[in-house]
Amino acid sequence: MLRDITLGQYYPIDSVLHRMDPRTKLFGTMAYIVSLFIADSLPVYAAAALFLVIAIRMSKVPVKFMVRGLKSIVILLLISVSFNLFLTPGTTIFKIGFLQMTWEGVEFAALMAVRLIFLVLGSTILTLTTTPNQLTDGLEKSLGFLGKVGVPVHEVSMMMSIALRFIPILIEETDKIMKAQMARGADFETGNLIQKAKAMVPLLVPLFISAFRRATDLAMAMEARCYRGGDGRTKMKPLRYENRDRVAYAVCFVYLAAVIGMKIIL
C-alpha cells in the first residue's frame, strides 16, 4: 500500500543516461532548471520541451512511470495556476466579485504550469536514472571545493546517502508494523482526525524504536570497519568522466547558450 511512491525512486534498467557520470547529470539538470527560469518566450519553451523529450527517450524509462511522479504536485500546480489566473492585472475576460480573469493571467498561468511540470519531470529523470549512492557521490565530488572553507562535505553527503538508503527500509517497516497492528484489529482508516492521530501511536512507537535500533546498529557496524569520516578515505569506484560525459557537457552548453541567445535576441 505504501509502495506506490515514485518521487526519488531509481528505475533499474540500462541506458546511456543510467551509465552517465552523476556529476554530468547533475550539471545537466542544473542547466535545464536555469534555462526554465530564464525562459519567457515560446521558442525557449519549445527548446526546453525538445531537450526534455530527448532526455526522456534516452533514459528508456516508460513515460507512464514518469507521469505518475507528477501526481504529487497536482495541488501545488492548481494553487499556482489559480493565483496567476485571477491575480494578474491586465485585460479582463470576466469578473466575479474581486476576482478577475485576465488574458495576461491565462498566458502567465499556462506558462507557469508548463514550467512547473517541466521542472518536476526534469529532476525526476535525474533520480530515476541515478541511484541515491551515485547521486551523493556526485554531489560530494562536485561540492568538494566547499571543504576548503570548512564545510564538512563528506559528512553531509554520508548523512544524505544514509538517509536516502533508509527511506525504503522505513517504508517497508511501516508497512509491516501497520499490518501487524491491523492483525490485532487496529483501524487506521476510519474515525475523525483525533481518533486517527490516536490510532497512529501503535504504529509510531514501534517505528521510532526500530529506527533508533537500526541507527545504533549501523553506527556500530561502521565503527567496526574503522570509519572515521572523510579524511584520507578512498573510493572503491572513483568517478571518472567518459566520452559520453564530454558529449553531454557539450550538448548542455550548446543548449544553455542557445536559450540565453534566444532570450537576448527575442
Place this chain on the structure above:
Amino acid sequence: MAIEIKNLNHIYGQDTIFQQYALKNVNLTIEDGEFIGLIGHTGSGKSTLTQHLNGLLKATDGDILYNGESIYREGYSMKTLRSKVGLVFQYPEHQLFEVDVFSDVCFGPKNLGLSQDEIETRAKEALDLVGLDESFYKQSPFELSGGQKRRVAIAGVLAMKPEVLILDEPTAGLDPKGRDDILGLVEKLHKEQNITIILVSHSMEDVAKYVSRLVVMNQGEKVFDGTPKDVFRHYKELEAMGLAAPQITYVVHALRARGIMISEDVTTVEEARDEILKLWRK
C-alpha cells in the same frame, strides 16, 4: 473445513518493471484442528500466502473461503476475520508499543470493542497461556528478554481468541532453549485450546516433530502437501529448492544404502532410535 483457498494468485507491482509473481495458482484446504507446517525458502511466497488468510493482502485472482464464506464477498467484516484468524508476524516483539505488558495484550481485544471486564479476563488468560505470571503485568515490554517479548506479542494475538493461529517464523532469532519453549507453547495451544495452527518456517528440523501435515512452497507455488514422512521422501527435490530434510532423514538413507534396512518413514530422532533398537534386537 476452516479455510479453503481456491486458485489464489498474487502479483506484486502489477504492470511495472518491478512486477513479480508472489503466488501462482495456490489451492489448499485447511481443516479445523489441524497442525500444519508451511515450509519454503525465503521469497517462496509463504508469508504472502499467510497474509491473505486474514485479509491483509488482497488476491490478484482467486478466492478464499472461511467456514464456507468468501472473504472477498461484499460487506464481509475483515475485523471479525482478523479476530478469528490470528496472525503472529515474524519478530512480533517489534509491534509492542504500550507502557506495560498488560496494556499491550489488551490492545487486540480492545479493538474488538469488548467490555472492560472481558478485555482484562482475556488478557489474563492469554498471558497465562504463554506462561507469564502477574509479576510481568506492570513491566515495560521493552525491558524483557527476547523470548519473553515474543511471548507477550503472541499473547497479544491470543487475547483475541482466534480459531486459527498463524505463526510466521516464531523461532527466528531465538536461542535453542527459547526455540523449544515457543514450539512447546504452540503445541500446547494446539492440544489444549484446540486451535488450528499454521506454523511457517524454513526449517524442517523445527517443524517435523510437531506438525501432522506439511505444505511446501517454492517460487510461489505449492509443491508438496502431505504428512511429514510423505514429504521427506522427496528429500532430493527439497534439497534442490534450497530446503533440507531433517538430518535424521539423511542418516536413515545412508544406513539403507549400507544395507541396514531401517524403515524409510522415520522422521524424528526418537523414531529412529526405536527403529534401530528394534533392528538390533532381531
